[in-house]
Amino acid sequence: MIGAGPVLEAKPDRRALVSVQGLVVRYGPITALRGVDLEIGAGECVAIIGPNGAGKTSLVSAIAGLVRPAAGKVVLDGLDVARIGLADVVRSGVALVPEGRNIFGSLTVAENLRLGATPRKDDRIAPDIDEIFQRFPILGQRRSQHAGQLSGGEQQMLAIARAMLSRPRLLMLDEPSLGLAPMVVDGVYELLADIKQQGVALLVVEQNATRAFGLADRVSIFGHGAIQLSGAPDAIAADTNFDAAYFGAAYADRGAPA
Numbered sequence: 001m002i003g004a005g006p007v008l009e010a011k012p013d014r015r016a017l018v019s020v021q022g023l024v025v026r027y028g029p030i031t032a033l034r035g036v037d038l039e040i041g042a043g044e045c046v047a048i049i050g051p052n053g054a055g056k057t058s059l060v061s062a063i064a065g066l067v068r069p070a071a072g073k074v075v076l077d078g079l080d081v082a083r084i085g086l087a088d089v090v091r092s093g094v095a096l097v098p099e100g101r102n103i104f105g106s107l108t109v110a111e112n113l114r115l116g117a118t119p120r121k122d123d124r125i126a127p128d129i130d131e132i133f134q135r136f137p138i139l140g141q142r143r144s145q146h147a148g149q150l151s152g153g154e155q156q157m158l159a160i161a162r163a164m165l166s167r168p169r170l171l172m173l174d175e176p177s178l179g180l181a182p183m184v185v186d187g188v189y190e191l192l193a194d195i196k197q198q199g200v201a202l203l204v205v206e207q208n209a210t211r212a213f214g215l216a217d218r219v220s221i222f223g224h225g226a227i228q229l230s231g232a233p234d235a236i237a238a239d240t241n242f243d244a245a246y247f248g249a250a251y252a253d254r255g256a257p258a
């Protein structure tokens with residue numbers, strides 16, 4: 001099964017896996033990140049909470065090597081992500097489930113899953129896909145159907161399972177609960193807890209704090225391209241500055257100049 005089998009054999013290890021240092025990201029005249037520092041330890045779960053436009057997607061995109069920093073850097077296993085190719089970032093164990101999931105609707109469920117295993121050279125891919133079909137019978141039953149026919153929740157499970165097939169050490173998810181019914185979100189977060197239990201580091205980006213707080217070891221409240229508040233979930237939830245950090249950031253994001 002995806003939560004217990006060889007797909008998830010990574011062992012917890014508390015060294016920093018990713019170190020984000022003074023990260024600045026710009027899109028032309030727009031500054032999306034204004035000097036962000038963040039570390040993610042091996043096996044650690046970090047949640048990034050923040051309103052629209054706060055810079056959350058820019059952060060995960062920079063960690064994945066999809067956008068180039070204007071200043072600062074992302075260090076992965078001692079290597080500057082901007083200096084290694086995208087394929088090397090994936091080979092180093094970084095997987096991203098982007099906002100909107102990026103499922104290939106005209107490919108079958110099985111074809112989508114096989115794409116996730118592209119970086120692998122071992123011969124365990126077929127058994128790992130079989131394990132996914134056991135864990136998610138609906139994906140197994142519909143393995144030959146176009147993935148575009150799945151419900152939103154099923155597509156999210158497929159996207160996470162596909163990302164896990166690359167055997168990541170860091171799985172990043174951009175708004176995994178977006179647009180899903182609460183019961184479906186429960187299932188997504190049960191799966192993420194399962195993945196965390198296996199020692200895979202998680203970076204979960206959410207606008208809605210509640211679910212992510214229950215999963216995370218550490219939470220950063222993001223706003224206006226910077227971390228406004230950071231700490232253990234309980235401490236952040238109890239922090240009298242929480243509302244000001246979140247809503248202040250939301251306000252600043254609407255009103256602040258670029």
Ligand SMILES: Nc1ncnc2c1ncn2[C@@H]1O[C@H](COP(=O)(O)OP(=O)(O)OP(=O)(O)O)[C@@H](O)[C@H]1O
Pocket residue numbers: 027030031032050051052053054055056057058059207
């Ligand atoms: N490709 C781009 N070109 C121009 N501006 C961009 C681009 N991507 C993001 N931005 C801008 O950068 C800022 C940060 O966007 P980002 O998507 O990182 O925030 P976010 O917190 O993920 O927001 P959302 O929850 O709405 O996705 C916003 O002002 C956004 O409009």
